[in-house]
Amino acid sequence: MTQFFELLVSGLSLGCIYALIAMGFVIVFKATNVVNFAHASVLMLGAYLVARLHDGMGFVGAVLASAALCAVAAALLDVIFVRPLRRRRGSVDALAILTIGLNIVLGTELSRRVGTDLLPSGAPWGSNVTHILGIAVPQTRIAAGAIAIVLMAAFWAAFTYTDWGVAMRSTAADPQTAALMGIRLSRVAAGAWALAGALAAIGGAFFTSFPASGVNNATGLLALTAIPAAVLGGLDSTAGAVVGGLVIGVATTFAAGYQDEISFLGRGLSEVIPFIVLLFVLLWRPSGLFGTRELTRV
Amino acid sequence: MSDRRRLATRVALVALIVFLLWLPEYAEAFWLQTGLFAMSAAIAAIGLTLLVGVTGQLSLAHAFFVAIGAYGYCYLAGQEPPAGVTSLPGGAGLPPVLAAIGAVVVAGLAGAAFSPIAGRLRGIYLGLASLGLVFIGQHILFNAKGITGGFNGRDAQPMSLLGFSFSDRDPDNLIVFGVPYGQLERLWYLGLLLVAVAWWYARGVVHSRPGRAMSTVRDSEIAAAVMGVNVPVYKGAAFTLSSMYAGLAGVFLALAFGRIVPDSFGFLVSIDYLVMIVLGGLGSIGGAVIGALVVSALPQILNHYAGSLPLVVEPGGEGLQPSDAARFLYGAAVVAVLIFAPQGLNGIVRRPRRPPSPAQPLPAKERTA
Numbered sequence: 001m002t003q004f005f006e007l008l009v010s011g012l013s014l015g016c017i018y019a020l021i022a023m024g025f026v027i028v029f030k031a032t033n034v035v036n037f038a039h040a041s042v043l044m045l046g047a048y049l050v051a052r053l054h055d056g057m058g059f060v061g062a063v064l065a066s067a068a069l070c071a072v073a074a075a076l077l078d079v080i081f082v083r084p085l086r087r088r089r090g091s092v093d094a095l096a097i098l099t100i101g102l103n104i105v106l107g108t109e110l111s112r113r114v115g116t117d118l119l120p121s122g123a124p125w126g127s128n129v130t131h132i133l134g135i136a137v138p139q140t141r142i143a144a145g146a147i148a149i150v151l152m153a154a155f156w157a158a159f160t161y162t163d164w165g166v167a168m169r170s171t172a173a174d175p176q177t178a179a180l181m182g183i184r185l186s187r188v189a190a191g192a193w194a195l196a197g198a199l200a201a202i203g204g205a206f207f208t209s210f211p212a213s214g215v216n217n218a219t220g221l222l223a224l225t226a227i228p229a230a231v232l233g234g235l236d237s238t239a240g241a242v243v244g245g246l247v248i249g250v251a252t253t254f255a256a257g258y259q260d261e262i263s264f265l266g267r268g269l270s271e272v273i274p275f276i277v278l279l280f281v282l283l284w285r286p287s288g289l290f291g292t293r294e295l296t297r298v
Numbered sequence: 299m300s301d302r303r304r305l306a307t308r309v310a311l312v313a314l315i316v317f318l319l320w321l322p323e324y325a326e327a328f329w330l331q332t333g334l335f336a337m338s339a340a341i342a343a344i345g346l347t348l349l350v351g352v353t354g355q356l357s358l359a360h361a362f363f364v365a366i367g368a369y370g371y372c373y374l375a376g377q378e379p380p381a382g383v384t385s386l387p388g389g390a391g392l393p394p395v396l397a398a399i400g401a402v403v404v405a406g407l408a409g410a411a412f413s414p415i416a417g418r419l420r421g422i423y424l425g426l427a428s429l430g431l432v433f434i435g436q437h438i439l440f441n442a443k444g445i446t447g448g449f450n451g452r453d454a455q456p457m458s459l460l461g462f463s464f465s466d467r468d469p470d471n472l473i474v475f476g477v478p479y480g481q482l483e484r485l486w487y488l489g490l491l492l493v494a495v496a497w498w499y500a501r502g503v504v505h506s507r508p509g510r511a512m513s514t515v516r517d518s519e520i521a522a523a524v525m526g527v528n529v530p531v532y533k534g535a536a537f538t539l540s541s542m543y544a545g546l547a548g549v550f551l552a553l554a555f556g557r558i559v560p561d562s563f564g565f566l567v568s569i570d571y572l573v574m575i576v577l578g579g580l581g582s583i584g585g586a587v588i589g590a591l592v593v594s595a596l597p598q599i600l601n602h603y604a605g606s607l608p609l610v611v612e613p614g615g616e617g618l619q620p621s622d623a624a625r626f627l628y629g630a631a632v633v634a635v636l637i638f639a640p641q642g643l644n645g646i647v648r649r650p651r652r653p654p655s656p657a658q659p660l661p662a663k664e665r666t667a
Contacts, residue, residue: 035422084637092422093356097576098636100569104629112622221565224429231426266441275430279415282427286418 006135007257008250010211013141015249016148021203021223022230022241023152024196029235030172031192034082035096039200040223041106042077046070046201047121047208047215048110054122062122063205067198074197075190077102082193083186103220111217118216123209144206151202152242155195159238168192172236225252225271228278234291243289248274318490322483323475330482332598334554337489338547339590341496343574344583345543348500350572351581352509353536354516355416356425360571362435363541365563366408367548368454370401372558373445375455387447394457398549405545406538413534420519432565439560451559454552456481457488464488464553485553492550493587496543500583503539512536513581570594573632579641597624 021043028036049066050059057065085098125139159165170178171188179185204223208215229248233240255262256270287293322330346360375397376389392400412431419427439446446452456465463469464484472479503509511532514522519529552558574593578585600620604610611617 035426081633081637088640090636090640093350093354093425094636094640096356096422096425097572098633100572101576101629101632101636104569104573104625104632108622108625108629112619224565227426227429231423235422235426266437268437268440272433272437275433279427279430279434282419282423283415286420286423288423 002134003257006137007253009132009135009137010141010257011250011253012246013137013145013249014253015246016145017203017206017245018226018229018249019242019245020148020151020199021207021226022233022245023155023238024199024203025227025230026233026235026238026241027168027192027199028196029230030238031168032078032082032086032189033092033095034086034099035092035235036193036196037096037099037224037227038074038077038102038106039099039196040226041103041110041220042070042074042197043200043204043207043223043226044107044110044215044220045073045204046197047204047219048114048119049201050121050205051119051208051215059122059124059205063202066205067201070197070201071194072197074200075194078190078193079186083189086189107220110220114215114217114219116217118214120214121205121209123205125210127210138210140206140209141211144209147202147206151199155238164191222271225274228274232278232281232288234288236292237288237290240288240290247277251277319487322479322486323477327482328598328602330486331554332595334482334485334489335551335598336591336594337493338551338554339571339574339594340493340547340587341550342544342547342571343578343586343590344496344500345540345547346571347575347578347581347583347586348503348512348543349536349540351575351579351586352504352516353512353533355533355536356422357428357537357540358425358565358568358572359412359428359431359435360540360544361563361565361568362431363405363409363544364548364551364567364571365435365439365560366405366541367401367545368552368558368563369439369446369452369548370404370545371397371549371552372452372454374400376452377455387452388444394455395459397455398457398546401549402542402545405548406542409538409541409544410534412541413530413537416533416537417530429565432563432568436560436564439563446560449560451557453557454555457485457553481556485550489550489554492546496546497583497587500543504581504583508532508535573628576632577628577635582641593628596627597621600624 021039025036025039028034028039046066046069049069050062053062053065056062081102082095082098085095090098123140123143125143128139129136130139130142131137159168167178167183167188168191170181171183171185175185178188203226204219207223208219225248226245229244230241231244232247233242233244251273252270255273259267259269262269281289285291321333325333342360342364346357349355349357371394373388374390374392375394376387377391378389379386390397412428415427416424440448442448456463458464464481466480472484474483477483503512511522511527514525514527515529515532515536522532523529551562555562570593574589575586576589577592578587578589597620600607600610600623604620609618610620610623
């Protein structure tokens with residue numbers, strides 16, 4: 001039973017990290033209608049920067065710097081590459097393929113820089129473990145969970161109470177009307193991308209910390225497992241991203257923890273379980289758990 | 299098109315065919331090998347453009363169906379390992395031709411099995427669900443060792459047709475005009491034939507009644523349904539057809555490689571197929587073939603000439619690797635095509651010389667073109 005609870009807590013804390021990453025994905029989709037595959041390489045960029053910078057400025061400083069840089073990088077991606085296509089009313093598919101192209105270029109450069117190295121994220125908690133009620137929990141995961149919850153609460157508050165949040169929500173609800181009311185769509189879009197970039201960087205830093213071993217050239221590929229988290233909750237639902245993140249986190253951790261019991265399904269199941277869960281959820285609810293169902297009127 | 303341009307196109311086409319048929323007389327093994335990969339990629343890309351470009355269903359799972367074709371062929375044509383040997387994957391021992399047909403059918407069935415999902419999901423959700431298939435496929439390829447050989451992969455039985463083997467033997471020492479015709483040369487002609495048939499059939503589909511129904515599904519599902527098109531059935535059929543193309547490409551890839559490993563069918567390969575059809579121009583059959591040629595040959599050619607190119611270093615050396623350089627180039631090409639030329643290479647080639655504008659009307663002769 002202890003193992004079960006250990007895995008559950010560990011899974012939920014991993015889920016918080018997934019939720020942060022998935023939230024960025026969803027925010028970009030809501031604000032700009034772009035399914036952003038480049039999110040995976042922005043995450044890797046964030047993790048890479050943390051791994052490179054933490055020697056000089058400490059882990060916290062490195063995470064902050066990396067979040068700022070990734071926010072700028074993501075906003076630039078939007079302004080330089082995505083905006084021209086959005087202006088010409090590119091379809092959702094075309095925009096998605098565009099971000100795949102961006103992901104190829106950025107991901108190739110990052111994998112090339114990492115090479116065959118394994119770069120530790122340098123989180124100050126190392127591999128320390130705290131026992132809570134007899135359950136062992138890695139300290140990095142406690143920190144990750146706490147930060148994720150604080151960030152999510154902050155964004156919920158910002159979304160609900162600030163002018164920026166109102167602008168975001170009205171853009172998502174009805175871009176034309178929002179523009180007529182004086183909301184600058186291009187600014188909202190760049191802001192959403194910047195926010196997603198910062199979230200990806202923070203998520204990436206914890207994603208590659210203990211129990212994971214660090215940034216390697218496959219991190220960009222592994223980061224794609226955050227996409228199921230965003231999709232199964234519903235691409236246009238921030239609450240869905242949190243639920244989706246938790247589901248994927250728990251599923252991944254259980255698949256890894258009980259791998260001996262389920263060895264008949266093959267080794268390394270934990271890396272594909274997000275996609276299996278995604279397929280089943282989509283078969284049951286084609287727009288994700290909390291996604292807006294598309295209604296069409298002729 | 300005026301008569302003169304039509305004549306010029308015909309002459310160019312005949313010249314191209316003669317050139318391709320004559321090429322094994324001169325080309326080195328490297329060029330033939332590169333050509334074989336490009337042919338396999340072309341067949342797969344034609345299938346994908348029927349699905350993504352014509353029917354408008356985004357799929358990131360194409361490599362999965364190519365893998366089913368490749369492994370299906372190897373399993374069906376493979377021999378049962380000798381008794382006592384458990385390290386080798388099994389096989390059904392069918393004649394290669396039957397195995398190839400079987401592999402294409404199995405790939406089609408896999409596509410049909412995905413159609414409940416394809417029929418239910420709309421738009422981008424379908425693309426994201428198909429992303430899952432590639433990863434699940436990789437998991438199966440690594441773990442179903444009895445069929446796939448796991449990490450180490452498995453060998454492909456050479457194709458043979460009515461006693462003529464597409465390998466270095468049977469007939470041994472086949473010499474045509476003084477040039478020995480081994481496996482590569484023989485497969486070259488098989489590949490040309492398959493690409494030609496794939497092209498011809500796809501053109502037939504696009505210009506037929508089902509093809510028009512598929513385009514309508516892409517442009518508006520509601521309009522298609524109102525016009526009497528059974529949208530879920532057509533989506534499922536498009537998936538099945540494109541998977542069969544992928545299966546055929548997989549069979550040919552297995553023949554060209556001689557040995558297949560799971561890494562040849564990963565997520566990045568799926569993305570490569572998507573890149574091919576975007577570069578060529580979505581929905582264009584010829585564009586898909588050109589895109590396949592560019593994307594599959596570029597890394598090989600950069601590799602081959604790494605020594606004499608600026609910026610790129612020999613594989614394994616310090617600096618920009620040829621494979622990375624190729625990825626940079628076509629990643630950037632995708633972005634550029636989508637932003638500047640949404641019709642792809644096909645659109646650039648076919649762009650009218652003088653774009654019609656209200657101020658300067660075209661002469662009547664060209665307007666009817």
